[in-house]
Amino acid sequence: MEKTKESQGTKRKRLGEMLVEEDLVTSEQVEAALVEQRRSYDFLGRILLRFGFIDDTALQMCLRKQHLMNYGKGE
Numbered sequence: 001m002e003k004t005k006e007s008q009g010t011k012r013k014r015l016g017e018m019l020v021e022e023d024l025v026t027s028e029q030v031e032a033a034l035v036e037q038r039r040s041y042d043f044l045g046r047i048l049l050r051f052g053f054i055d056d057t058a059l060q061m062c063l064r065k066q067h068l069m070n071y072g073k074g075e
Contacts, residue, residue: 012070015044018062019054029053 016030025048033047040047045059 013066015062015066018066019048019058022058022062024058024062025053 016025016034019025020027020030029048029051033044033051033053036042036047036051037044045054045063048054049056049059
């Protein structure tokens with residue numbers, strides 16, 4: 001059976017956490033976007049873009065970084 005990163009004890013980084021750590025948004029902005037996400041079921045990144053909290057370049061950079069952290073370079 002293949003083990004996932006979570007089952008191996010590594011916590012998966014969430015997009016909002018990464019954006020706050022990179023000082024691209026505030027925790028208040030992430031919270032506002034999460035409230036909207038619960039209402040609209042849209043992707044968090046799309047909501048942050050729509051609200052004007054981040055730009056497309058910042059979102060793409062963090063999504064790429066998140067993917068590499070969570071799944072590794074060659075997977």
